Amino acid sequence: MKRFVSILCLLVVVADFLISCHSSVEEGKIQALFDLGYGRSDSSIDISIQNKNSVDICLRKGIFHLLSRGEAKILRISSYGQTLAMWYDPKKGSAPLVLKDVQMSDFSSEEDLGRFAIQVSFNDPGYIATDSRQMLYVADAQVVRRFDSDGRELPFLGQEGIGGIRFPVITALDVLSNDDIAVSCASESEKAVYFYDRNGTFLQVLKWDGQHMPVPVSVAENHPNASGSRIIASLESFLPCFLNGKRVVILKINYYSEKYDPSSGVTISIEPIGGWIMVTDASSGAFLNSFPLQSSLEDLGIDQQMIAAQSNDIFCIRWRDVGLAGEVFRFNQQGRINGKLDFQVPDDGASLIAMIIGDDGNLYMLTQLSSKLRMYTWKILTLR
Template sequence: MNKTLFTSKIIFIVIFLTFFSSCIGGRKDTLDKKTLFSISIGKTENDLDYFREEGIPFQQKINLYMKEGLFYISNGKAGKIMKFNSYGDILFLLYNEKKNPTPILLSTTVNEDDRISNRVAYAYPFVDIGEIAVVENKILLIDDAVEEERQEYDEEIEAMLCRIVLRFDTRGKLVDYIGQEGLGGTPFPYIEKLQVTTGGEIVVMTRTMKSWLIFWYSRNGKLLYRVNILYNALPVPEGVSAIPSLETIHADRVQRKLYLKLDYYTNTSGERADPELNAEYSMSGVYVLDLKDGNYKDFIQIPRNIKKASNLQFLETETREYLYEFLGVTSGGYLFFLSPEESNREQLLILNRQGKVVQRTYILPSDRELVYSDFYLNPSGVLSALLCDENRVEVAWWRTDKIIESVVDENS
């Protein structure tokens, strides 16, 4: 055979295989999703009530919280909180009577011996439900607005004080509420997140126009720390000249630490300005803030996610970069990130505290266009999600805790 012809065939085969593998590569790394149950859109006690107006961003508060295999879902528009088992059976409901019909599937009465039926509903006059969380003793935490006459403007932080954290027991009885100073305290500004540590300590994360204000409480509601993280004083790695933009904050599950996920931009205008104006993306990372001494400790740099753009001609090299969203940290110190890509796929990145990549894989939340989604990472590393489209709602999970377990086994 002609040597030149043989060499040309080899080169063609190598190029073809490289191109073919790049077309299918990554699909085999997609994690299996398990759809646990579906929820109808409607008004009854086990429905989710929401709507989407064409051309208007979805802004209704719907939250998912998973604990011990039970799923708690808050529905702000309907003024209710539902608890489901993993089969989709509704077990518990707290609801505003003015916004909901009388429950049919659940009991609303107490038995004569003062024991409560397994499936119960309780009425409470919620004003505007937001975030939810569950403490170890199954105390339910609910972010709600106070009545308008109790709201006041704080000139120092330039924000309206209008939210409190209600605490309900397993009988649906209001125990008390948490405000800024602790039990019965002053209302908070807008609450961004409610988080609970493995020891039952409560973290209330609020936002104003100037900063994140974070309140850390004991399991009994005693204020331990109040942290003010100003937007104009965010940390930047040594030797880096960039503008920081704070994406989100998560609490450590075990220690009294906060994880700040920051995106850094290079200012092309030569002035300190809004990162969205005249700035180019540079890098992302997570700073760890130790509340005991108030100092930033570790900086964990996040790898970049750069992909070849789709719909290109053969051998074209245009690329596209996708930023990661910080989902939180497990009790073992593993950091989870999601990066939405094309074709409804999202890249899942898991880092350890040293910044080493533990896993880089994909999930496919839905093959349909979603109106809204809410992800929840539990302390052991199970990733669950509430996936809402125009017609129905799915509750699903990915057993990402198995990835963590395999890493621990390898290192033991």
């Protein structure tokens, strides 16, 4: 009980700080949140040549979790850069410097462990996600391992739920805004998203053939298939989320018009038509909505990358050719842009390690500088 009260008090203090911190972020303005060093401790990440860009990041209620895949290490970090917890595999060479090193058996006591580091035998951790309780989910060797907010490991998730069989190759791991868990998988023949509630109970799975994509009516009418001409639909990415009270999977599909020789089948030319968003009901597989990704009349949307869905909006990013810079567009479900951000990292030579749209709707980027890693954030400008 004492431990619960102390944790609750800590959360209240942190929440008050985060509110004051985030309220100071002006729309469209960049803010440097915190720095991390290079290394294998509890306040650094190893970004060697082979591990560069091998970091996954998630953010929930102002708390970051960072997975360094090459180290098999996960850091829990506050929005002002203090490491709160660490899960690490000592066989990979990492070790805590400041945090208290604890064992799983220590969780059975009533002692408040405070800021802890715990040894975990990882296989090949690839993706992480957290829910509103700060439960940590780790995709590791085709299962999803679970750790409660205190760091204690719980039974893993498989296809049928807790203790189920292994997944196909996991390509992404997400916790939706309602705390449902979504495990995205891919095989040679199909793609699939498995859904579970916050307790690990299996809800449903959506499977589809990634080679046969739907074509919007307007695209089909303007570019009819005929002898010597056909439409190519290319699935760029998909994202499970919870929109308007439903579990859905959002597809980003790029369409092209191919001209070919009917006698030989040889391609003569391929011209871009445009990038579209298709919203799919996870329960039935029915297509609920679609719209073209257009920031202007001339914009085809093919170079826009879908990165998130929050608060019933869909976020896409377009990179510039020079520097770590670009544009973020926030679309409503009718395809109207209701938010926009022009961003640029000010440090010359900075490179991107990982990025995320937080549950607060802000853009966060972990960047590599010459002597450290730096977390930046921007508040996306709301368009009236």
